[in-house]
Amino acid sequence: MLMQRVGLRFCVGMLVGALAAGCYPGGIETVSQTDLVATFFQKGVDFTANKTFDMPDSIVDIGVAAGASSTLNHKYDTQILAKIQAGLVALGYTRVDATATRPDVIVVVSGITVDNYSAWVGYPWWGYWGWWGGWPAGYGAGSTWYYPWSPVVVTGYTSGSLFINMIDPDLATPQPNQAFSIWAAAINGMLEGTDAEILARINTNIDQVFAQSPYLRTQ
């Protein structure tokens, strides 16, 4: 009887333990599940007032200037920029040549492949895009960003990130020599898989950027 009792209790214990621990909840299983799309905008801005835009034709690697090393792959810059332009055009914007016509907004795109970088800091950016001929008067060496949502949103990034920034040169900023960002998007995810797979995920996420920013429509 003692052995039977021990056997019974052992079996019950095994059963309870198995039921309790047998299917511990899982987590991220695929690389695409690490993708994150975040968008930010300045409240009160009338986006319908903006009809035209221009953008520099390159994606700037902001990792090095932030004090870290970066291995940003520029192989697909052209496709990514074209995708972003197509998204803006689909929302009703018209691209103009800023060297000839002052655009309502300027869109700049940057990327980084290092860890723990805060995107929304007021670092000087003139060194990256200063060469571009489309900047209106007033911007120059030492110009920084003005993010209306900062420091409310502190953003730390790991692995690969792509940032899209929409600047309204007509808005006054709290400090002189700042560029007023009225909208920004961040795409973040693990850089795993083939280049084509990564590009496909970036394209999907750029679509998501505009899908979750319906207020950007020009009408």
Added chain:
Amino acid sequence: MRVWIAAAATLLVPAVVAGQGRGKWFGMNWSMAAPIEHTKDFTNDYSFRGMGLEWRQFSGNKSFGFNAGWNVLNEEKSGTQTFQQAAINGDQFRYNNTVSLLLSAHVYGGGGSGKARPYLGLKAGTYFISRRVDVGLWQITDENWHWGVAPEFGFSVPMRGGFQSEAFYAQVRYNYAFSAGDAPYQSWFGIDVGFAVRK
């Protein structure tokens, strides 16, 4: 590993009980959880993951004792969450890990020898609740100790034959953990199915 620990714990039951004399009751249960209100807002799914250990000291048709429990709730969801000036899209993995340490008091209804015996009880004590969200490559965790109370009802069914000291039991408990830190109050129904030894 948890399975072997649980099995070893049940083997220790006779020694624990024998050392305490008659009127002692020791139970081990599989614990499920059905979240409601704030807890359901965070993790919506019914949970089959959990276990509990319980000790009761009898005096007539009443008992007092101690209960330790563990429940894991989780939910996977994807979509866009909007905030005042922001929107975030990504797959979210939410987890709620709860460890409860509760004192208990029970009163038992009739039920002759070898028959099912109903009981009502009230438990009170502390809940350690860890709520975690994994989204993208980010992880946000909120951990708090909550005071809480848990009324419950259940019944035990003694085994027959040579197993006079053993019984199966089932109980349903409403857990209410008061707000703590940044976490609002948490509540869920616990459904336990267990095995007990009485001396």
